[in-house]
Amino acid sequence: MTTVEKRLIADRDATLELIASLSGDWDGVVRGSAYANVDDEHDPEGATIAYERARIEASLARARENLADIEDALRRLRDGTYGVCERCEKPIGEGRLEARPTARTCITCASA
Structure with missing residues:
Protein backbone atom coordinates (compact mmCIF):
# COMPACT_ATOMS: atom_id res chain seq x y z
CA MET A 1 0.00 0.00 0.00
CA THR A 2 1.43 3.37 -1.02
CA THR A 3 1.72 6.40 1.22
CA VAL A 4 -0.92 8.18 -0.88
CA GLU A 5 -3.34 5.27 -0.51
CA LYS A 6 -2.76 5.17 3.26
CA ARG A 7 -3.45 8.89 3.52
CA LEU A 8 -6.61 8.66 1.41
CA ILE A 9 -7.88 5.72 3.49
CA ALA A 10 -7.15 7.62 6.72
CA ASP A 11 -8.95 10.67 5.31
CA ARG A 12 -11.89 8.47 4.29
CA ASP A 13 -12.09 6.94 7.78
CA ALA A 14 -11.99 10.37 9.42
CA THR A 15 -14.67 11.66 7.04
CA LEU A 16 -16.91 8.66 7.78
CA GLU A 17 -16.52 9.38 11.51
CA LEU A 18 -17.40 13.03 10.92
CA ILE A 19 -20.50 12.05 8.93
CA ALA A 20 -21.59 9.71 11.72
CA SER A 21 -21.07 12.42 14.33
CA LEU A 22 -22.92 15.06 12.31
CA SER A 23 -25.75 12.60 11.64
CA GLY A 24 -26.03 12.06 15.40
CA ASP A 25 -26.09 15.83 15.93
CA TRP A 26 -28.82 16.15 13.30
CA ASP A 27 -30.89 13.41 14.92
CA GLY A 28 -30.45 15.10 18.30
CA VAL A 29 -31.65 18.48 17.04
CA VAL A 30 -34.63 16.89 15.32
CA ARG A 31 -35.51 14.81 18.40
CA GLY A 32 -35.02 17.76 20.71
CA SER A 33 -37.26 20.03 18.70
CA ALA A 34 -39.98 17.49 17.90
CA TYR A 35 -41.92 18.04 21.10
CA ALA A 36 -40.68 21.48 22.01
CA ASN A 37 -43.02 24.41 21.75
CA VAL A 38 -40.30 26.87 20.93
CA ASP A 39 -40.79 30.15 19.12
CA ASP A 40 -37.41 29.87 17.51
CA GLU A 41 -37.79 33.04 15.53
CA HIS A 42 -38.15 35.25 18.58
CA ASP A 43 -36.02 33.33 21.08
CA PRO A 44 -33.43 35.68 22.59
CA GLU A 45 -31.35 32.66 23.71
CA GLY A 46 -28.65 32.09 21.09
CA ALA A 47 -28.95 30.30 17.78
CA THR A 48 -32.28 29.19 16.43
CA ILE A 49 -33.19 25.56 15.83
CA ALA A 50 -33.52 26.35 12.13
CA TYR A 51 -29.99 27.77 12.15
CA GLU A 52 -28.61 24.65 13.86
CA ARG A 53 -30.35 22.41 11.35
CA ALA A 54 -28.99 24.44 8.42
CA ARG A 55 -25.47 24.45 9.87
CA ILE A 56 -25.45 20.69 10.39
CA GLU A 57 -27.03 20.05 6.99
CA ALA A 58 -24.35 22.18 5.25
CA SER A 59 -21.56 20.42 7.16
CA LEU A 60 -23.01 17.03 6.23
CA ALA A 61 -23.19 18.03 2.55
CA ARG A 62 -19.52 19.13 2.58
CA ALA A 63 -18.45 15.91 4.34
CA ARG A 64 -20.36 13.77 1.83
CA GLU A 65 -18.78 15.68 -1.08
CA ASN A 66 -15.36 15.14 0.49
CA LEU A 67 -16.09 11.42 0.88
CA ALA A 68 -17.07 11.18 -2.81
CA ASP A 69 -13.83 12.97 -3.78
CA ILE A 70 -11.78 10.57 -1.66
CA GLU A 71 -13.52 7.52 -3.14
CA ASP A 72 -12.88 8.90 -6.63
CA ALA A 73 -9.20 9.48 -5.83
CA LEU A 74 -8.91 5.88 -4.58
CA ARG A 75 -10.54 4.67 -7.82
CA ARG A 76 -8.08 6.74 -9.88
CA LEU A 77 -5.22 5.32 -7.82
CA ARG A 78 -6.41 1.77 -8.60
CA ASP A 79 -6.89 2.39 -12.31
CA GLY A 80 -3.60 4.25 -12.74
CA THR A 81 -4.97 7.71 -13.51
Whole structure:
Protein backbone atom coordinates (compact mmCIF):
# COMPACT_ATOMS: atom_id res chain seq x y z
CA MET A 1 0.00 0.00 0.00
CA THR A 2 1.43 3.37 -1.02
CA THR A 3 1.72 6.40 1.22
CA VAL A 4 -0.92 8.18 -0.88
CA GLU A 5 -3.34 5.27 -0.51
CA LYS A 6 -2.76 5.17 3.26
CA ARG A 7 -3.45 8.89 3.52
CA LEU A 8 -6.61 8.66 1.41
CA ILE A 9 -7.88 5.72 3.49
CA ALA A 10 -7.15 7.62 6.72
CA ASP A 11 -8.95 10.67 5.31
CA ARG A 12 -11.89 8.47 4.29
CA ASP A 13 -12.09 6.94 7.78
CA ALA A 14 -11.99 10.37 9.42
CA THR A 15 -14.67 11.66 7.04
CA LEU A 16 -16.91 8.66 7.78
CA GLU A 17 -16.52 9.38 11.51
CA LEU A 18 -17.40 13.03 10.92
CA ILE A 19 -20.50 12.05 8.93
CA ALA A 20 -21.59 9.71 11.72
CA SER A 21 -21.07 12.42 14.33
CA LEU A 22 -22.92 15.06 12.31
CA SER A 23 -25.75 12.60 11.64
CA GLY A 24 -26.03 12.06 15.40
CA ASP A 25 -26.09 15.83 15.93
CA TRP A 26 -28.82 16.15 13.30
CA ASP A 27 -30.89 13.41 14.92
CA GLY A 28 -30.45 15.10 18.30
CA VAL A 29 -31.65 18.48 17.04
CA VAL A 30 -34.63 16.89 15.32
CA ARG A 31 -35.51 14.81 18.40
CA GLY A 32 -35.02 17.76 20.71
CA SER A 33 -37.26 20.03 18.70
CA ALA A 34 -39.98 17.49 17.90
CA TYR A 35 -41.92 18.04 21.10
CA ALA A 36 -40.68 21.48 22.01
CA ASN A 37 -43.02 24.41 21.75
CA VAL A 38 -40.30 26.87 20.93
CA ASP A 39 -40.79 30.15 19.12
CA ASP A 40 -37.41 29.87 17.51
CA GLU A 41 -37.79 33.04 15.53
CA HIS A 42 -38.15 35.25 18.58
CA ASP A 43 -36.02 33.33 21.08
CA PRO A 44 -33.43 35.68 22.59
CA GLU A 45 -31.35 32.66 23.71
CA GLY A 46 -28.65 32.09 21.09
CA ALA A 47 -28.95 30.30 17.78
CA THR A 48 -32.28 29.19 16.43
CA ILE A 49 -33.19 25.56 15.83
CA ALA A 50 -33.52 26.35 12.13
CA TYR A 51 -29.99 27.77 12.15
CA GLU A 52 -28.61 24.65 13.86
CA ARG A 53 -30.35 22.41 11.35
CA ALA A 54 -28.99 24.44 8.42
CA ARG A 55 -25.47 24.45 9.87
CA ILE A 56 -25.45 20.69 10.39
CA GLU A 57 -27.03 20.05 6.99
CA ALA A 58 -24.35 22.18 5.25
CA SER A 59 -21.56 20.42 7.16
CA LEU A 60 -23.01 17.03 6.23
CA ALA A 61 -23.19 18.03 2.55
CA ARG A 62 -19.52 19.13 2.58
CA ALA A 63 -18.45 15.91 4.34
CA ARG A 64 -20.36 13.77 1.83
CA GLU A 65 -18.78 15.68 -1.08
CA ASN A 66 -15.36 15.14 0.49
CA LEU A 67 -16.09 11.42 0.88
CA ALA A 68 -17.07 11.18 -2.81
CA ASP A 69 -13.83 12.97 -3.78
CA ILE A 70 -11.78 10.57 -1.66
CA GLU A 71 -13.52 7.52 -3.14
CA ASP A 72 -12.88 8.90 -6.63
CA ALA A 73 -9.20 9.48 -5.83
CA LEU A 74 -8.91 5.88 -4.58
CA ARG A 75 -10.54 4.67 -7.82
CA ARG A 76 -8.08 6.74 -9.88
CA LEU A 77 -5.22 5.32 -7.82
CA ARG A 78 -6.41 1.77 -8.60
CA ASP A 79 -6.89 2.39 -12.31
CA GLY A 80 -3.60 4.25 -12.74
CA THR A 81 -4.97 7.71 -13.51
CA TYR A 82 -4.24 9.27 -10.11
CA GLY A 83 -2.01 12.31 -10.46
CA VAL A 84 -3.00 12.97 -14.08
CA CYS A 85 -4.96 16.14 -14.84
CA GLU A 86 -8.45 15.37 -16.11
CA ARG A 87 -8.36 18.41 -18.45
CA CYS A 88 -4.91 18.57 -20.03
CA GLU A 89 -3.78 15.04 -19.14
CA LYS A 90 -0.43 16.31 -17.83
CA PRO A 91 0.91 15.26 -14.43
CA ILE A 92 -0.45 17.06 -11.38
CA GLY A 93 2.42 18.51 -9.35
CA GLU A 94 3.51 16.69 -6.20
CA GLY A 95 3.03 19.82 -4.12
CA ARG A 96 -0.59 20.13 -5.23
CA LEU A 97 -1.26 16.45 -4.49
CA GLU A 98 0.41 16.80 -1.11
CA ALA A 99 -1.80 19.77 -0.25
CA ARG A 100 -4.92 18.34 -1.88
CA PRO A 101 -4.68 14.57 -2.38
CA THR A 102 -8.07 14.44 -4.10
CA ALA A 103 -7.08 16.98 -6.79
CA ARG A 104 -8.35 16.11 -10.27
CA THR A 105 -6.65 18.91 -12.15
CA CYS A 106 -3.21 20.47 -12.27
CA ILE A 107 -2.79 23.94 -10.78
CA THR A 108 -2.80 25.56 -14.24
CA CYS A 109 -6.15 24.01 -15.21
CA ALA A 110 -7.59 24.65 -11.74
CA SER A 111 -6.72 28.33 -12.07
CA ALA A 112 -8.31 28.66 -15.50
